[in-house]
Amino acid sequence: MNEKFYQLPEEKQNRILNAGFRVFARNSYRKSPMNEIAAEAGISKSLLFFYFRNKKELYLFLMKKAEELTIANLRNSGCYEESDIFEMMYRGLLAKTAMMRRYPDMSAFALKAYYEEDEEVKDELRKIIEPYSKLSTNKSLPKLDPSVFKDGLDLQLMYQDMYLASEGYMYQMQHAGPIDVDRVVSDYRKLIDFWKSLYLR
Amino acid sequence: MNEKFYQLPEEKQNRILNAGFRVFARNSYRKSPMNEIAAEAGISKSLLFFYFRNKKELYLFLMKKAEELTIANLRNSGCYEESDIFEMMYRGLLAKTAMMRRYPDMSAFALKAYYEEDEEVKDELRKIIEPYSKLSTNKSLPKLDPSVFKDGLDLQLMYQDMYLASEGYMYQMQHAGPIDVDRVVSDYRKLIDFWKSLYLR
DNA sequence: ATGGTATTAACCGAATCGGTCAACGGTGCT
DNA sequence: AGCACCGTTGACCGATTCGGTTAATACCAT
Numbered sequence: 265m266n267e268k269f270y271q272l273p274e275e276k277q278n279r280i281l282n283a284g285f286r287v288f289a290r291n292s293y294r295k296s297p298m299n300e301i302a303a304e305a306g307i308s309k310s311l312l313f314f315y316f317r318n319k320k321e322l323y324l325f326l327m328k329k330a331e332e333l334t335i336a337n338l339r340n341s342g343c344y345e346e347s348d349i350f351e352m353m354y355r356g357l358l359a360k361t362a363m364m365r366r367y368p369d370m371s372a373f374a375l376k377a378y379y380e381e382d383e384e385v386k387d388e389l390r391k392i393i394e395p396y397s398k399l400s401t402n403k404s405l406p407k408l409d410p411s412v413f414k415d416g417l418d419l420q421l422m423y424q425d426m427y428l429a430s431e432g433y434m435y436q437m438q439h440a441g442p443i444d445v446d447r448v449v450s451d452y453r454k455l456i457d458f459w460k461s462l463y464l465r
Numbered sequence: 466m467n468e469k470f471y472q473l474p475e476e477k478q479n480r481i482l483n484a485g486f487r488v489f490a491r492n493s494y495r496k497s498p499m500n501e502i503a504a505e506a507g508i509s510k511s512l513l514f515f516y517f518r519n520k521k522e523l524y525l526f527l528m529k530k531a532e533e534l535t536i537a538n539l540r541n542s543g544c545y546e547e548s549d550i551f552e553m554m555y556r557g558l559l560a561k562t563a564m565m566r567r568y569p570d571m572s573a574f575a576l577k578a579y580y581e582e583d584e585e586v587k588d589e590l591r592k593i594i595e596p597y598s599k600l601s602t603n604k605s606l607p608k609l610d611p612s613v614f615k616d617g618l619d620l621q622l623m624y625q626d627m628y629l630a631s632e633g634y635m636y637q638m639q640h641a642g643p644i645d646v647d648r649v650v651s652d653y654r655k656l657i658d659f660w661k662s663l664y665l666r
Numbered sequence: 667a668t669g670g671t672a673t674t675a676a677c678c679g680a681a682t683c684g685g686t687c688a689a690c691g692g693t694g695c696t
Numbered sequence: 697a698g699c700a701c702c703g704t705t706g707a708c709c710g711a712t713t714c715g716g717t718t719a720a721t722a723c724c725a726t
Contacts, residue, residue: 268672295496297714308674313716375640421659424652428633429626435636436629439576451625458622462663469703498683509705514685 269315289372293382331396470516481506490573494583532597
């Protein structure tokens with residue numbers, strides 16, 4: 265992509281990024297028109313083609329950006345250093361919501377890209393996704409010290425419950441129209457404390 | 466739509482319905498081509514236009530069909546007569562999975578249609594959706610008899626937990642590639658029993 | 667005015683779209 | 697064999713949209 269893109273004021277860069285995320289998240293690669301992205305970003309199609317040589321380049325650039333931002337976000341969220349599983353999950357959702365404020369459609373874009381099959385981008389897309397998809401998603405049960413939990417508690421089921429509810433939150437935030445993010449976070453905090461009172465010894 | 470459509474063998478009708486659900490669920494109305502739907506259904510575009518005069522007619526027909534199927538499914542699921550909230554939720558998910566077996570993309574289609582804004586279909590679409598969207602979604606806490614639950618339990622949070630986890634299940638079934646439905650159901654059953662052991666007195 | 671830079675309107679050929687229509691193949695009747 | 701019927705399709709049409717190019721703007725500092 266054109267170096268000039270980086271010299272743009274950050275706000276304008278983000279407008280273009282978000283426009284790309286949004287359009288590519290809503291439609292497949294082939295059905296995401298460049299003029300729609302340009303309009304969404306508030307610039308002309310010509311200018312968009314000035315910064316990015318063609319659609320493929322923009323698409324792959326967005327994917328790299330999404331990967332980069334996600335990794336950086338996970339790192340500084342501190343949810344890996346945290347040993348308390350409840351606070352770990354809380355920090356995880358906190359990180360996701362923070363990201364969603366700045367780039368509302370990025371995660372939807374990344375998810376859709378993960379299943380993109382278009383020949384024009386498929387191969388190079390996989391190369392970008394592969395290392396990044398190996399990042400431990402917290403689907404599987406992490407190691408837990410059973411002594412802090414109530415006796416006889418099925419930790420596997422406990423974790424599944426919490427994980428699914430978190431997924432449910434993320435789902436609502438993306439599919440249930442525009443949402444008051446702060447409200448969601450405070451609701452989630454209450455739920456976390458509810459779990460602590462239920463599960464902890 | 467053409468009467469002849471109903472005289473088709475049911476399997477072929479369903480193939481056409483599912484093709485429509487699938488394509489319209491993946492793209493917006495305007496970006497869902499008729500030839501793609503026809504190909505997905507294994508028939509020619511001409512034949513599709515023989516059964517449905519134009520794209521708008523097919524789209525609205527699918528919406529009506531989705532409404533009709535959903536209502537019928539909810540009715541016979543028996544999840545309304547059930548007073549036990551745990552069994553109610555279980556029956557609810559059971560009903561949804563049953564529907565998802567026959568019409569895998571119907572609910573995704575209905576959800577997308579709910580947000581469709583295209584001028585060509587917007588108005589007539591709303592007329593179809595309106596009465597049907599008033600069906601009580603079980604987002605809000607139903608009336609519960611506190612005496613059967615553990616003392617001091619926050620019923621509001623309990624229900625929120627269960628509701629969100631169920632949403633998480635539905636989310637996984639639609640966005641996490643093809644899934645073993647039976648496995649999901651049995652997992653969910655285990656979770657329900659887990660909740661009963663946690664929450665019931 | 668001048669020169670450089672950011673930005674765009676206008677345009678191009680190719681592809682895709684919704685929709686039409688004449689023809690095709692099979693089946694049963696005569 | 698011929699004929700009529702019916703489900704089905706390939707080929708086609710005009711209109712629109714697409715990715716991408718280019719020549720010309722608007723803007724701003726000298």
